[in-house]
Amino acid sequence: MSKKENNEKKNFFKIRHNHWFNQKEFSKDYNYSQNIFWQTCSDLKQILNEYHNLNLTTKGWSILLFPWLYEYTSVIYDRWLNIVNQKKQKKYEFKKKNIYLKKSKNFFYLSQNKDWNNYQYFKIQKFLSKETYKEKNFFIKKKSFFLFEILIRIISILRIVNIFLIDKNNIFVDNNPFETKKSFKTFYNSAILKLIKKVNEFLFELYDYNTAERLRLEKIIKKKKRLKGLSFKNFLLENIAFDLPCEIIEGFKIHLKNRIKIPKSKNIYSSYSHFDNFNFKICFSELIQNNCKINILEHGGGLPHKGMNFEFEEKVYSKKYVWFKKHNLNQKQFLNENIKNEYHNISENLNSLKDRAIIILNVYPKYFAKMAFAKHNFNYVDELSFFNKFLKDLPKKKLKKIYLKPHPSSHHRYYLDPTLDLLSKNKYIKIINKKENFKDVLKKNKLIICTSYETTFNQSMLSGTPTILLMNMKNFSMHPKVKKIFRELVRAKIIFTEPNRASKHVNEIINDPLKWYNSKKIQNVRNNFLKTAFNLRT
Known part of the structure; x- marks a missing residue:
């Protein structure tokens, strides 16, 4: 890091005042944010079903939206409080280049982008001062039709690869921490699943952010929710049409129709994929409706704090296997043989x-x-x-x-x-x-x-x-x-x-x-x- 960058870091982050220095205040707002998160899951179920002409359940959509929606509501609420608590209004400048999110798993990096944060501050100021801010419909360079056709054909040919998985009753999509020694089946299935993940990644190349689609989504939100007043909840819903990841809006039908699926199974075990693999999350949201048990394997441990991740995994999935002894409903302690x-x-x-x-x-x-x-x-x-x-x-x-x-x-x-x-x-x-x-x-x-x-x-x-x-x-x-x-x-x-x-x-x-x-x-x-x-x- 250069000397200039280091000085900028020190000056920027000498935080003297913050709305959450007080732990009790943070606990109160934690509970408020958690309620907003679950309400927004329910709201987005109606909105996205109409937008995509689907009939997915709230649980199905929450699987697809997590952890992005959890992190997004947290972040926007923090930025909201920063503006609300300002004694003197500041001017926020930003460049609107590369501040849109294609993959939900990359949200953390976007949330640390100065332009993106200033853009959010700017929109909050406009909302609170009752000034209308309209997103402009700008030209989007369309993806090559030839590239689209080639990739779809390749993926179609490879779609049969999932039939080669051994023991489809118990599928470990990331790793198997229960085995003391890796079996041939584990190595083999792991290789097949890695191939499926890599092939599915090509689907992200077939679409991009499209403001016209976001404006159409905004109309549906306003029609469904009839937003009135200057509450944080109303700002969140008004703003979310333009901030949802592209995989949920422009790319959703492409992923839904063309991904290589996880085959039907009695039990699926996930350590990371329920967080960061959108194509597998679509599979989970479908399979969980067909009596498949989706089990979560905690990939790290330590001393648990209260309400980790809004207890989403315990509330939505079949079972969560944890390192620390059972400390919440729907948990079971296990020994991670890999780490041991x-x-x-x-x-x-x-x-x-x-x-x-x-x-x-x-x-x-x-x-x-x-x-x-x-x-x-x-x-x-x-x-x-x-x-x-x-x-x-x-x-x-x-x-x-x-x-x-x-x-x-x-x-x-x-x-x-x-x-x-x-x-x-x-x-x-x-x-x-x-x-x-x-x-x-x-x-x-x-x-x-x-x-x-x-x-x-x-x-x-x-x-x-x-x-x-x-x-x-x-x-x-x-x-x-x-x-x-x-x-x-x-x-x-x-x-x-x-x-x-x-x-x-x-x-x-x-x-x-x-x-x-x-x-x-x-x-x-x-x-x-x-x-x-x-x-x-x-």
């Missing part, structure tokens, strides 16, 4: 360990990205202060053993990354490559200091490498089922909610962390955590 085989007790012997303590850093979206009890852009300064207090109380000799590992996704265009800010305030600490394999980091270092209560903490606890977690409780709304194991981890000095206590502990153990970590008391707590949070019984 990769990470359990991988720590190398004492003589081969590097004399380093690695702080595993997190990133924070530049703009607020979704309604969740997680870390957000407005938490950045507070989190940075927490880490600096921890480092400040360590003596120089111990600081020289501290290394930062930046998050592998870190990119200044989308995220706030505390790495440079921490290095500038703490001259004795060092940095390792963000691309360094996380498994190798766990295997070869004496102490791991986690800063996120999510998957990396579980993996580190699995590894056998001494692990602690720095946890700023201002930014975490704990699920009630977590409290018991949380208290055990605090008493064992694995979790620290106060930076000075963490500093004192690290100062005491950093020369020989295994002496502390391998004690019977700490290993009992670790084993209990792995049983509770990962279903691993040792």
Whole structure:
């Protein structure tokens, strides 16, 4: 990152005031946003059925719209509150190039785009001041008819590939975490499904954003909902016609008619596809109406917070398999054999360990990205202060053993990354490559200091490498089922909610962390955590 970009980042994100600094206010608005999300699912069912001349159920449309609609309602509500709480109206400038969304799975990147955000702020201002803003119907360059025909013919020929799947009663569309050792069937089916996914991706090349279609959709919304008043709900529905992903509007019939389908099955298991594979989501919305059980496999774990993803997976799908012990309706705990085989007790012997303590850093979206009890852009300064207090109380000799590992996704265009800010305030600490394999980091270092209560903490606890977690409780709304194991981890000095206590502990153990970590008391707590949070019984 250039010096100029770094200064811009620092200046732009010194957030002094935010409508959600107060956790109670955030909780209240979380509940409001959740209600808006489910209401909008119901509204869009009527609107999109009329637009496409279909008769899909609310559940069917919600499968197709999630997680985009969850993230979109969260983001637009945040931008709405920013404008409503402004003391003095600002002018927002934007370029309307590349601010439309083709694939719903790319919404996060769009939500971090300055032009897109300024465009939303501009529209909110117009709406609240009762000024009409009309989208212009501009010319769209049509896709080549020849390309369209060629791709459709190729996909038609390949459509029979799904008949070659083995054991259609249980289809794992992403991976099978239940197997201790991968079978031939798993490798074979995985190859077939990867081919289906790749071929289906070509369908996105056959359409683009079309303002004429958006204006037609806007007419249907106004006819159906008769929007009156300056409420957030009315703005959301008025705005949504122009912001829905192209796969839902211009491309929907193309995907519906031409995708390679998942065959009928008794059970389908998804880790990622129910989030990011639109063609498979169409299959799920159809199959779930035909008594097929769509089961969700949690692909990451940690300490669950309240109401993750508006509890969408538990409410809509047949069963959700989770890492942490059952903490919600329609859940079942399972042991992820893939993760266990990769990470359990991988720590190398004492003589081969590097004399380093690695702080595993997190990133924070530049703009607020979704309604969740997680870390957000407005938490950045507070989190940075927490880490600096921890480092400040360590003596120089111990600081020289501290290394930062930046998050592998870190990119200044989308995220706030505390790495440079921490290095500038703490001259004795060092940095390792963000691309360094996380498994190798766990295997070869004496102490791991986690800063996120999510998957990396579980993996580190699995590894056998001494692990602690720095946890700023201002930014975490704990699920009630977590409290018991949380208290055990605090008493064992694995979790620290106060930076000075963490500093004192690290100062005491950093020369020989295994002496502390391998004690019977700490290993009992670790084993209990792995049983509770990962279903691993040792």
